[in-house]
Amino acid sequence: MPRRFVLVPLFFLVDQINFSLSQMHVMGVFNLPESWADMAQETLQLFAFYGPGGSEFEDRRIIDMMDEIPPITGKIQASKFLDRLRQLHREQNDD
Protein backbone atom coordinates (compact mmCIF):
# COMPACT_ATOMS: atom_id res chain seq x y z
CA MET A 1 0.00 0.00 0.00
CA PRO A 2 1.59 3.27 -1.02
CA ARG A 3 2.14 5.85 1.65
CA ARG A 4 -0.05 8.91 1.26
CA PHE A 5 1.09 12.24 2.57
CA VAL A 6 -1.73 14.38 3.86
CA LEU A 7 -1.16 18.04 4.52
CA VAL A 8 -2.58 18.73 7.92
CA PRO A 9 -3.12 22.37 8.79
CA LEU A 10 -1.02 23.61 11.62
CA PHE A 11 -4.12 25.02 13.29
CA PHE A 12 -5.24 21.56 14.37
CA LEU A 13 -1.92 21.03 16.09
CA VAL A 14 -2.19 24.14 18.24
CA ASP A 15 -3.17 22.20 21.34
CA GLN A 16 -0.35 19.77 20.90
CA ILE A 17 2.24 22.49 20.34
CA ASN A 18 0.88 24.38 23.37
CA PHE A 19 0.43 27.69 21.63
CA SER A 20 -1.25 30.46 23.56
CA LEU A 21 -3.90 31.88 21.27
CA SER A 22 -4.89 35.32 22.44
CA GLN A 23 -7.13 38.19 21.42
CA MET A 24 -4.17 39.72 19.73
CA HIS A 25 -3.95 36.87 17.26
CA VAL A 26 -7.63 36.88 16.46
CA MET A 27 -7.67 40.58 15.82
CA GLY A 28 -4.52 40.16 13.82
CA VAL A 29 -6.44 37.94 11.46
CA PHE A 30 -8.92 40.75 10.85
CA ASN A 31 -6.11 43.31 10.64
CA LEU A 32 -7.64 45.29 13.45
CA PRO A 33 -6.20 46.63 16.70
CA GLU A 34 -7.07 45.09 20.01
CA SER A 35 -8.82 48.27 21.07
CA TRP A 36 -11.34 47.60 18.37
CA ALA A 37 -12.28 44.31 20.04
CA ASP A 38 -12.57 46.02 23.43
CA MET A 39 -14.83 48.68 21.97
CA ALA A 40 -16.96 46.09 20.21
CA GLN A 41 -17.49 44.03 23.35
CA GLU A 42 -18.28 47.07 25.48
CA THR A 43 -20.74 48.36 22.91
CA LEU A 44 -22.48 45.03 22.73
CA GLN A 45 -22.86 44.80 26.49
CA LEU A 46 -24.19 48.34 26.90
CA PHE A 47 -26.44 47.88 23.90
CA ALA A 48 -27.89 44.85 25.64
CA PHE A 49 -28.81 47.13 28.56
CA TYR A 50 -30.15 50.22 26.77
CA GLY A 51 -30.80 49.18 23.21
CA PRO A 52 -34.09 48.05 21.72
CA GLY A 53 -35.51 45.34 24.00
CA GLY A 54 -32.76 46.11 26.53
CA SER A 55 -32.71 44.67 29.99
CA GLU A 56 -32.78 48.10 31.66
CA PHE A 57 -34.72 50.41 29.40
CA GLU A 58 -34.88 51.51 25.79
CA ASP A 59 -33.31 54.80 24.96
CA ARG A 60 -34.94 56.60 22.09
CA ARG A 61 -31.79 58.32 20.92
CA ILE A 62 -29.94 55.02 20.78
CA ILE A 63 -32.69 53.52 18.64
CA ASP A 64 -32.60 56.54 16.33
CA MET A 65 -28.89 56.23 15.92
CA MET A 66 -29.18 52.63 14.83
CA ASP A 67 -30.30 53.37 11.28
CA GLU A 68 -28.70 56.75 10.97
CA ILE A 69 -26.31 57.02 8.10
CA PRO A 70 -22.98 58.18 9.43
CA PRO A 71 -22.29 61.72 8.22
CA ILE A 72 -18.53 61.30 8.08
CA THR A 73 -17.19 57.82 8.78
CA GLY A 74 -18.49 54.71 10.47
CA LYS A 75 -15.74 54.88 13.05
CA ILE A 76 -16.80 58.30 14.24
CA GLN A 77 -20.39 57.20 14.32
CA ALA A 78 -19.45 54.14 16.37
CA SER A 79 -17.52 56.34 18.79
CA LYS A 80 -20.53 58.63 19.19
CA PHE A 81 -22.75 55.60 19.69
CA LEU A 82 -20.48 54.23 22.40
CA ASP A 83 -20.21 57.63 24.08
CA ARG A 84 -23.99 57.84 24.19
CA LEU A 85 -24.23 54.38 25.77
CA ARG A 86 -21.56 55.27 28.34
CA GLN A 87 -23.35 58.46 29.20
CA LEU A 88 -26.60 56.56 29.74
CA HIS A 89 -24.83 54.01 31.90
CA ARG A 90 -23.12 56.75 33.92
CA GLU A 91 -26.40 58.56 34.44
CA GLN A 92 -28.03 55.34 35.48
CA ASN A 93 -25.31 54.58 38.01
CA ASP A 94 -25.27 58.11 39.39
CA ASP A 95 -28.94 57.98 40.10
Add this chain to the structure above:
Amino acid sequence: MVHSLPHIIRFFAYSFGFTWSIGSFSPNHPHPQSDSSKFPPEPPRVLTPSVTPRYDPAPVEPMDHHHSLSTGSPLTLGSDSAKRKRSDGSRLALVEMHDQASSYMSPQSVRAPSPAKAQGHPPVHPSKKPRHTASLDPDTEISNVRAEPHPWTHTYDRSASNTNPVGSPEPVSPARSPDVGNETDLDVSAQERESDPSPHQRQRFLPLSPPPQQTHLQVTESPPKPQTISTLPTGSNSHTWTEDDKNLIEQLKWHMSMDPGYNEFLESRYKQLTMHEQLKHYTYIAKQLEEYTCGRTNAKKVRTSSPILSRGPN
Protein backbone atom coordinates in the same frame (compact mmCIF):
# COMPACT_ATOMS: atom_id res chain seq x y z
CA MET B 1 67.29 53.45 -77.76
CA VAL B 2 68.80 56.10 -79.86
CA HIS B 3 67.77 59.72 -79.58
CA SER B 4 68.63 62.30 -82.03
CA LEU B 5 69.99 65.64 -81.01
CA PRO B 6 66.88 67.62 -81.87
CA HIS B 7 64.84 65.32 -79.70
CA ILE B 8 67.15 65.85 -76.77
CA ILE B 9 67.19 69.60 -77.24
CA ARG B 10 63.46 69.70 -77.51
CA PHE B 11 63.15 67.63 -74.37
CA PHE B 12 65.23 70.10 -72.38
CA ALA B 13 63.45 72.97 -73.94
CA TYR B 14 60.12 71.52 -72.86
CA SER B 15 61.41 70.85 -69.41
CA PHE B 16 62.42 74.50 -69.02
CA GLY B 17 59.15 75.76 -70.26
CA PHE B 18 60.08 76.79 -73.71
CA THR B 19 58.48 75.69 -76.79
CA TRP B 20 60.32 74.91 -79.86
CA SER B 21 58.52 77.33 -82.01
CA ILE B 22 59.40 80.37 -79.87
CA GLY B 23 61.99 82.41 -81.58
CA SER B 24 62.49 79.93 -84.28
CA PHE B 25 59.17 79.94 -86.00
CA SER B 26 58.66 82.47 -88.64
CA PRO B 27 56.62 82.35 -91.76
CA ASN B 28 59.71 83.03 -93.79
CA HIS B 29 61.82 80.37 -92.15
CA PRO B 30 59.58 77.68 -90.98
CA HIS B 31 61.18 75.10 -88.90
CA PRO B 32 61.06 71.75 -90.45
CA GLN B 33 59.73 70.14 -87.27
CA SER B 34 57.33 72.88 -86.32
CA ASP B 35 54.50 71.13 -87.94
CA SER B 36 51.45 71.21 -85.77
CA SER B 37 50.73 67.60 -86.41
CA LYS B 38 53.87 66.62 -84.49
CA PHE B 39 53.06 68.64 -81.43
CA PRO B 40 50.37 67.67 -79.03
CA PRO B 41 47.23 69.65 -79.62
CA GLU B 42 46.60 72.46 -77.20
CA PRO B 43 43.56 72.20 -75.05
CA PRO B 44 40.67 74.18 -76.40
CA ARG B 45 40.30 77.55 -74.81
CA VAL B 46 37.09 78.29 -73.01
CA LEU B 47 35.84 81.61 -74.12
CA THR B 48 34.18 83.42 -71.26
CA PRO B 49 31.90 86.28 -72.15
CA SER B 50 33.30 89.57 -71.06
CA VAL B 51 31.25 91.40 -68.51
CA THR B 52 32.12 94.83 -69.64
CA PRO B 53 30.05 95.83 -72.65
CA ARG B 54 31.77 97.09 -75.61
CA TYR B 55 31.66 100.81 -75.88
CA ASP B 56 31.80 102.09 -79.37
CA PRO B 57 31.14 105.76 -79.24
CA ALA B 58 30.33 107.67 -82.27
CA PRO B 59 33.19 109.51 -83.92
CA VAL B 60 33.45 113.01 -82.63
CA GLU B 61 34.05 115.73 -85.02
CA PRO B 62 36.52 118.44 -84.19
CA MET B 63 34.99 121.43 -82.52
CA ASP B 64 34.47 124.53 -84.36
CA HIS B 65 35.47 127.02 -81.66
CA HIS B 66 35.82 129.92 -83.93
CA HIS B 67 32.32 129.65 -85.27
CA SER B 68 30.74 129.44 -81.92
CA LEU B 69 32.71 132.29 -80.48
CA SER B 70 32.24 134.57 -83.41
CA THR B 71 28.49 134.26 -83.53
CA GLY B 72 28.15 134.98 -79.87
CA SER B 73 25.84 132.11 -79.38
CA PRO B 74 26.08 130.11 -76.22
CA LEU B 75 28.79 127.62 -76.13
CA THR B 76 27.83 124.63 -78.14
CA LEU B 77 29.84 121.68 -79.06
CA GLY B 78 29.99 121.08 -82.73
CA SER B 79 27.40 121.35 -85.36
CA ASP B 80 23.83 120.09 -85.24
CA SER B 81 24.59 116.83 -86.88
CA ALA B 82 27.57 116.32 -84.72
CA LYS B 83 25.53 117.34 -81.71
CA ARG B 84 22.82 114.86 -82.62
CA LYS B 85 25.37 112.15 -83.09
CA ARG B 86 27.03 113.01 -79.84
CA SER B 87 23.76 113.08 -78.00
CA ASP B 88 22.86 109.73 -79.47
CA GLY B 89 26.23 108.45 -78.57
CA SER B 90 26.06 109.82 -75.06
CA ARG B 91 22.58 108.38 -74.67
CA LEU B 92 23.86 105.06 -75.87
CA ALA B 93 26.76 105.38 -73.52
CA LEU B 94 24.39 106.10 -70.66
CA VAL B 95 22.30 103.06 -71.48
CA GLU B 96 25.35 100.90 -71.63
CA MET B 97 26.66 102.29 -68.37
CA HIS B 98 23.31 101.53 -66.77
CA ASP B 99 23.46 97.99 -68.02
CA GLN B 100 26.98 97.67 -66.76
CA ALA B 101 26.01 98.99 -63.38
CA SER B 102 23.07 96.65 -63.16
CA SER B 103 25.31 93.77 -64.07
CA TYR B 104 27.71 94.83 -61.34
CA MET B 105 24.89 95.10 -58.88
CA SER B 106 23.78 91.55 -59.39
CA PRO B 107 24.28 89.37 -56.34
CA GLN B 108 26.99 87.34 -57.96
CA SER B 109 28.98 90.41 -58.79
CA VAL B 110 28.28 92.21 -55.50
CA ARG B 111 29.72 89.46 -53.35
CA ALA B 112 33.29 90.36 -52.72
CA PRO B 113 35.88 87.71 -53.27
CA SER B 114 37.30 86.15 -50.20
CA PRO B 115 40.87 87.08 -49.29
CA ALA B 116 41.98 83.53 -49.86
CA LYS B 117 40.47 83.61 -53.27
CA ALA B 118 42.08 86.92 -54.00
CA GLN B 119 45.45 85.60 -52.98
CA GLY B 120 45.08 82.62 -55.20
CA HIS B 121 44.52 79.97 -52.55
CA PRO B 122 41.97 77.32 -53.26
CA PRO B 123 38.61 77.98 -51.63
CA VAL B 124 38.09 76.28 -48.30
CA HIS B 125 34.76 74.89 -47.23
CA PRO B 126 33.21 77.02 -44.47
CA SER B 127 32.77 74.00 -42.20
CA LYS B 128 36.47 73.22 -42.44
CA LYS B 129 37.57 76.74 -41.75
CA PRO B 130 39.17 77.37 -38.40
CA ARG B 131 37.01 79.48 -36.17
CA HIS B 132 39.49 82.18 -35.47
CA THR B 133 39.83 82.90 -39.12
CA ALA B 134 36.12 82.98 -39.70
CA SER B 135 35.68 86.16 -37.71
CA LEU B 136 38.74 87.92 -39.01
CA ASP B 137 37.20 89.67 -41.93
CA PRO B 138 39.09 92.94 -41.55
CA ASP B 139 36.48 95.38 -42.77
CA THR B 140 33.09 93.99 -42.07
CA GLU B 141 32.92 91.52 -39.23
CA ILE B 142 35.20 93.18 -36.72
CA SER B 143 33.39 96.43 -37.15
CA ASN B 144 30.14 94.61 -36.52
CA VAL B 145 31.45 92.81 -33.45
CA ARG B 146 32.73 95.93 -31.86
CA ALA B 147 29.98 97.43 -29.86
CA GLU B 148 29.59 101.01 -29.03
CA PRO B 149 31.25 101.66 -25.70
CA HIS B 150 28.80 102.36 -22.95
CA PRO B 151 28.82 106.02 -21.96
CA TRP B 152 29.55 105.14 -18.36
CA THR B 153 32.48 102.95 -19.19
CA HIS B 154 33.65 105.58 -21.60
CA THR B 155 33.71 108.23 -18.91
CA TYR B 156 35.15 105.77 -16.42
CA ASP B 157 38.02 104.91 -18.69
CA ARG B 158 38.78 108.49 -19.50
CA SER B 159 38.24 110.26 -16.25
CA ALA B 160 39.83 107.91 -13.76
CA SER B 161 42.09 105.15 -14.79
CA ASN B 162 42.27 103.34 -11.46
CA THR B 163 39.84 105.11 -9.18
CA ASN B 164 36.15 104.63 -9.13
CA PRO B 165 34.19 107.77 -9.87
CA VAL B 166 31.75 108.91 -7.28
CA GLY B 167 28.22 107.75 -7.87
CA SER B 168 29.07 105.18 -10.45
CA PRO B 169 28.65 101.52 -9.65
CA GLU B 170 31.73 99.60 -8.87
CA PRO B 171 32.84 97.39 -11.70
CA VAL B 172 32.32 93.79 -10.80
CA SER B 173 35.34 91.64 -11.06
CA PRO B 174 34.77 88.09 -12.27
CA ALA B 175 35.96 86.61 -8.99
CA ARG B 176 33.43 88.67 -7.03
CA SER B 177 30.48 88.25 -9.29
CA PRO B 178 27.64 86.31 -7.68
CA ASP B 179 27.41 84.00 -10.65
CA VAL B 180 30.82 82.57 -10.08
CA GLY B 181 30.55 79.32 -8.18
CA ASN B 182 34.02 79.49 -6.64
CA GLU B 183 33.16 82.48 -4.57
CA THR B 184 32.96 80.56 -1.31
CA ASP B 185 36.15 78.74 -2.04
CA LEU B 186 37.93 81.94 -2.72
CA ASP B 187 36.57 83.53 0.41
CA VAL B 188 37.43 80.53 2.50
CA SER B 189 40.93 80.42 1.16
CA ALA B 190 41.31 84.12 1.85
CA GLN B 191 40.05 83.67 5.40
CA GLU B 192 42.37 80.77 5.89
CA ARG B 193 45.23 82.83 4.64
CA GLU B 194 44.29 85.63 7.02
CA SER B 195 43.66 83.38 9.98
CA ASP B 196 46.58 81.08 9.36
CA PRO B 197 49.53 82.83 10.93
CA SER B 198 53.11 82.27 10.16
CA PRO B 199 55.03 79.74 12.29
CA HIS B 200 56.39 82.56 14.38
CA GLN B 201 52.94 83.98 15.01
CA ARG B 202 51.50 80.52 15.48
CA GLN B 203 53.79 80.01 18.42
CA ARG B 204 52.44 83.15 20.01
CA PHE B 205 48.87 81.96 19.66
CA LEU B 206 49.42 78.59 21.29
CA PRO B 207 46.80 77.95 23.96
CA LEU B 208 47.99 77.95 27.51
CA SER B 209 45.78 75.10 28.59
CA PRO B 210 45.33 71.92 26.60
CA PRO B 211 42.07 71.62 24.75
CA PRO B 212 39.31 69.79 26.59
CA GLN B 213 39.31 66.17 25.74
CA GLN B 214 36.21 64.53 24.54
CA THR B 215 34.94 62.52 27.46
CA HIS B 216 32.08 60.68 25.86
CA LEU B 217 31.05 59.74 22.43
CA GLN B 218 28.58 62.17 20.94
CA VAL B 219 26.97 59.83 18.50
CA THR B 220 25.33 56.89 20.17
CA GLU B 221 24.30 53.90 18.23
CA SER B 222 20.67 53.08 18.31
CA PRO B 223 19.88 49.72 19.83
CA PRO B 224 19.06 47.01 17.36
CA LYS B 225 15.40 46.86 16.64
CA PRO B 226 13.58 43.58 17.01
CA GLN B 227 12.73 41.76 13.87
CA THR B 228 9.34 42.75 12.62
CA ILE B 229 7.27 41.23 9.88
CA SER B 230 6.06 43.69 7.37
CA THR B 231 3.33 41.46 6.01
CA LEU B 232 1.53 41.31 9.29
CA PRO B 233 -1.47 43.48 10.05
CA THR B 234 -0.70 47.02 10.95
CA GLY B 235 -3.73 47.54 13.12
CA SER B 236 -2.09 46.52 16.37
CA ASN B 237 0.93 48.71 16.59
CA SER B 238 1.80 47.77 20.14
CA HIS B 239 2.82 44.25 19.25
CA THR B 240 5.99 42.95 17.77
CA TRP B 241 5.14 39.91 15.82
CA THR B 242 7.41 36.92 15.99
CA GLU B 243 7.63 34.05 13.59
CA ASP B 244 5.38 31.93 15.77
CA ASP B 245 2.74 34.63 15.86
CA LYS B 246 2.95 34.94 12.13
CA ASN B 247 2.46 31.26 11.58
CA LEU B 248 -0.43 31.17 14.02
CA ILE B 249 -2.19 34.08 12.39
CA GLU B 250 -1.80 32.53 8.99
CA GLN B 251 -3.36 29.32 10.23
CA LEU B 252 -6.19 31.23 11.87
CA LYS B 253 -6.83 33.15 8.70
CA TRP B 254 -6.96 29.97 6.71
CA HIS B 255 -9.46 28.49 9.11
CA MET B 256 -11.64 31.60 9.34
CA SER B 257 -11.80 31.92 5.60
CA MET B 258 -14.02 28.82 5.61
CA ASP B 259 -16.68 30.86 7.34
CA PRO B 260 -18.83 32.98 4.98
CA GLY B 261 -19.12 35.65 7.66
CA TYR B 262 -15.40 36.34 7.35
CA ASN B 263 -15.61 37.29 3.68
CA GLU B 264 -18.72 39.32 4.31
CA PHE B 265 -16.93 41.17 7.06
CA LEU B 266 -13.96 41.92 4.84
CA GLU B 267 -16.13 43.10 1.96
CA SER B 268 -18.23 45.50 3.98
CA ARG B 269 -15.48 46.61 6.29
CA TYR B 270 -14.58 49.86 4.58
CA LYS B 271 -18.09 50.84 3.66
CA GLN B 272 -19.99 53.61 5.37
CA LEU B 273 -22.01 51.43 7.67
CA THR B 274 -24.86 52.29 9.91
CA MET B 275 -24.72 51.23 13.54
CA HIS B 276 -27.10 48.42 12.79
CA GLU B 277 -24.61 46.89 10.37
CA GLN B 278 -21.74 47.79 12.61
CA LEU B 279 -23.30 45.89 15.47
CA LYS B 280 -23.46 42.84 13.25
CA HIS B 281 -19.73 43.12 12.81
CA TYR B 282 -19.27 43.50 16.53
CA THR B 283 -21.29 40.39 17.08
CA TYR B 284 -19.26 38.44 14.59
CA ILE B 285 -15.96 39.52 16.09
CA ALA B 286 -17.12 38.71 19.59
CA LYS B 287 -18.23 35.32 18.45
CA GLN B 288 -14.86 34.62 16.88
CA LEU B 289 -13.06 35.77 19.99
CA GLU B 290 -15.17 33.57 22.16
CA GLU B 291 -14.63 30.62 19.89
CA TYR B 292 -10.89 30.83 19.42
CA THR B 293 -9.70 32.07 22.78
CA CYS B 294 -11.96 31.35 25.71
CA GLY B 295 -12.57 27.72 24.99
CA ARG B 296 -8.92 26.71 25.02
CA THR B 297 -6.74 25.82 27.89
CA ASN B 298 -3.57 27.65 26.93
CA ALA B 299 -5.28 30.68 25.55
CA LYS B 300 -5.38 33.99 27.30
CA LYS B 301 -8.88 34.84 28.37
CA VAL B 302 -10.39 37.68 26.48
CA ARG B 303 -11.68 40.38 28.75
CA THR B 304 -12.68 43.93 28.29
CA SER B 305 -10.66 46.69 29.75
CA SER B 306 -13.60 48.96 30.36
CA PRO B 307 -13.97 49.76 34.06
CA ILE B 308 -17.59 50.64 33.56
CA LEU B 309 -18.59 47.13 32.66
CA SER B 310 -16.97 45.73 35.74
CA ARG B 311 -19.54 47.47 37.87
CA GLY B 312 -22.53 46.46 35.81
CA PRO B 313 -25.92 48.08 35.72
CA ASN B 314 -27.85 48.58 38.97
